[in-house]
Amino acid sequence: MTGQLIIMRHGQSEWTLPDVNRFAGWADVPLSAQGREQARQAGRLVREAGLRPDLVFTSLLSRSIISANLLLDEIDRLWIPVERSWRLNERHYGAFQGQTRPAMLDRYGPERFATYRRSYDVAPPPIDSSSPYWQGSDPRYAACRSDGLDDRNPATITSESLRDLGERLLPLWRARITPPLAQGRTVLVVTHGSVVRSVVKCLEGVSDQDIRSINVPTGVPMVYDFQTGDASAPHPNGPGRYLDPDAARAGMEQVAALGKG
Numbered sequence: 652m653t654g655q656l657i658i659m660r661h662g663q664s665e666w667t668l669p670d671v672n673r674f675a676g677w678a679d680v681p682l683s684a685q686g687r688e689q690a691r692q693a694g695r696l697v698r699e700a701g702l703r704p705d706l707v708f709t710s711l712l713s714r715s716i717i718s719a720n721l722l723l724d725e726i727d728r729l730w731i732p733v734e735r736s737w738r739l740n741e742r743h744y745g746a747f748q749g750q751t752r753p754a755m756l757d758r759y760g761p762e763r764f765a766t767y768r769r770s771y772d773v774a775p776p777p778i779d780s781s782s783p784y785w786q787g788s789d790p791r792y793a794a795c796r797s798d799g800l801d802d803r804n805p806a807t808i809t810s811e812s813l814r815d816l817g818e819r820l821l822p823l824w825r826a827r828i829t830p831p832l833a834q835g836r837t838v839l840v841v842t843h844g845s846v847v848r849s850v851v852k853c854l855e856g857v858s859d860q861d862i863r864s865i866n867v868p869t870g871v872p873m874v875y876d877f878q879t880g881d882a883s884a885p886h887p888n889g890p891g892r893y894l895d896p897d898a899a900r901a902g903m904e905q906v907a908a909l910g911k912g
């Protein structure tokens with residue numbers, strides 16, 4: 652018996668439309684019409700692959716939640732148990748949230764821009780609490796909603812590197828996601844590009860340097876098979892496989908192109 656992880660970046664958002672091209676991070680940006688269709692198509696791919704998710708995880712951002720719902724509606728599994736966590740949010744993009752990629756490319760130059768966007772351990776400049784995209788007073792991050800996994804407070808985060816994201820994700824990964832995989836269950840995680848990069852880095856041993864060139868397409872599910880048994884550190888049997896490799900390739904190119912100005 653194997654456990655299966657289906658992990659997917661949400662469908663295209665309105666801010667990843669090429670003529671909008673804004674950094675989102677924790678800003679709660681809606682899906683585009685194409686993004687909604689990508690999420691439904693993802694459901695069809697999951698069905699054709701014979702996969703039946705037993706439980707679903709999303710972030711606290713609408714583009715993740717709605718993508719998961721559209722996918723699950725397509726396979727008649729809206730009823731499965733759901734857990735939502737800020738730990739599955741996109742990387743906090745600091746002061747870049749709401750700014751266009753071309754403007755930031757212009758301001759910082761190609762090298763620093765690429766470092767802020769794709770390096771492992773450099774976070775963008777911190778967001779100011781006067782920004783309309785600051786999450787400090789957003790009820791979804793209120794202290795009363797603490798998950799008790801550690802003492803991190805999402806309301807106070809001002810910017811994150813990919814390393815920071817991996818560190819806040821790990822407690823949820825260990826406590827909530829890997830145990831059902833080790834039991835042979837099928838777990839659907841509908842999340843964000845940087846979370847997928849962090850999981851791929853960890854599961855496939857990608858180096859800090861090589862992770863810079865990995866882009867994640869919107870709305871294409873990727874599957875890992877896990878050996879059952881060892882709940883403490885379950886390991887995938889091989890690399891992740893996109894259910895539609897052609898769509899994944901095209902999507903990765905689109906994401907890379909957004910950073911070219």
Ligand SMILES: O=C(O)[C@@H](CO)OP(=O)(O)O
Pocket residue numbers: 667673674675676677741742744768844845906909910
């Ligand atoms: O805006 C963001 O939060 C991310 C993902 O959409 O952008 P990028 O791909 O440039 O890291």
